[in-house]
Amino acid sequence: MGVWGFLKTQFVVHLLIGFVFVISGLIINFLQLCTLPLWGANKQLYRRINCRLSYSLWSQLVMLLEWWSGTQCTLFTDQETVDHFGKEHVIIILNHNFEIDFLCGWTMCERFGVLGSSKVLAKKELLMVPLIGWTWYFLEIVFCKRKWEEDRDTVIQGLQNLRDYPEYMWFLLYCEGTRFTETKHKISMEVADKKGLARLKYHLLPRTRGFTTAVQCLRGTVSAVYDVTLNFRENKNPSLLGILYGKKYEADMCVRRFPLEEIPLDEKEAADWLHKLYQEKDALQERYFQEGTFPGPQILPPPPAMDSPKLPILGHPPPLTSNLVCNWYLRQRLPPLLILSFLGFMWTASFAVRRLIGVTEIERGSSYGNSEVKKRD
Template identity: 55%
Template sequence: MVEKHKLVWLLEWWSCTECTLYTDRKNYIQYGKENAIVILNHNYEIDFLCGWDFCERFGVLGSSKVLAKKELAYVPLIGWMWYFLEIVFCKRQWTEDRKNVVQSLRNLRDYPEIFWFLIHCEGTRFTEKKHQISMQVAEAKGLPKLKYHLLPRTKGFALTVQCLRNVVFYAKLNQRRIPLEEIPEDEKGCAAWLHKLYQEKDMLQEEYFKRGSYPGTPIIPPKRPWVLVNWLFWAALLLFPLFKLVANMICNRSSLTLITFSLIIVAASVGMRWMIGMTEIEKGSSYGDNGMNQKK
């Protein structure tokens, strides 16, 4: 939870990024007061961070969950912390994932707090190559082609709805709240519903590119001070001893100690760059580059 707060602090308070929500007031007052499945687009490196930002603004950041690729579990610090925070990991191999994902989702049924479950149904970030392959699969399956999205992977979504149906009362689609009772219970019907959902998402995206805004009243949820307080607390707790250590080393003038400390700083910087690099589209996974993946 600490890492999520730090990342949201970077977005809100360091980069001063402002996130605007397009919705109606009737739905807006319900956000943060009920469990939800949040279906996110996957076009940019910071999609997940914007999702977390809205989780924070509605007071559910600490209890937010995501469906993430297994590789992220091995990322130092962040991945390990996600594991202990009950993040649901998948290997993108359905025969292996089904049992583990079902168990993780069932654990959420007894979660004591309101939570948002964030999911990228496209399975991977949008690139022109992946989009071309995805639309070939759509054509082969007789599905409408999408301009700004990849074909959604329906099995994971259907399984999520089935496992959380009696606990999560609404799924959120962009600006709307959709009662889970409106989503078919069988996998085939759920898959058809999700394809229709992404066709609607694609039309909304096209309207955004034409008009520069989504339909509905734009609302900017107020920032909450807790991510800033959290960051200031940990910065004061950790940086003061660090500065004191550096001051002592400079006063002692120990060359070996200074060199060792410098190497640690360089290694930490390189490690941080490596973790940031994992979120860049150019260095993303090859999942979706192979047409066979789309057919699974």
């Protein structure tokens, strides 16, 4: 294992990581709060500042994936598609099978300079998650209850507000609505049978309203849809806790670019387009499990873009924010009571980070999609 590998498994090191993340996150949230008066005076300046503040927090999580665990993401796509990365507003469609799929997505955002401005259609419960949910609030993330009758106006208004966003943004949609589990898959395929839709083997039935609404509201701003199908070599099922312990994974991402003009204007036709896309994604996964690879050339992402939205004191990896916080505390001559308080706070910070990890764990995932099971019970 070696000394470095041993350190990655130690609880005290996890305490320090949690402490740095929580402290820097609270500082960032406070700074974001201070930017609110800018909204009325100069909305675009407010947005640019918050892109850079959010980058300073998200880059710490990307650092855990890339530098701490050494996980590598390989793209399966053509160079023409890669040439568009970070140079246009896009909608991202990603399969939702793994605990760290969002981290792999953030890694790509980091590599192509759009990490700070990345967006997602998120469940409203995440708004209450400290640090991450609070940062998303200042980033104008669109939150929904996943009940279309209640969400429709909120989602449409949130999407329309992003039409003049000054930074290139990647807007992530989990069209399946929730993370894949065998129970949810069984229920989803029962729904597919009732509606006469094609059965899927590796995905849940996509929920089309969020997609069709996003396409309609962002048409004229968004240039393309990127379909991303993610899998891990050797059929591994990575976890955030594994990343924290320094386990290395190898992720493969098949990326296909569809210009927005190819997506029908009609809502029903756009929904049919999405269903067909998921049938193609299912075929890609089938091929991956049979051959161990996606079709197309392999491209290793370039180093992080030099013009990524960063603060001058931030670096990657690891962020200099972390080093500054640690060094400040180490240089102080603190009384014993304050040291004990400091250790107590570190334990609380580590507990908070582990709770955040718990939110992402598949077995503790959302019950969304299990309504039929509840009815049967």
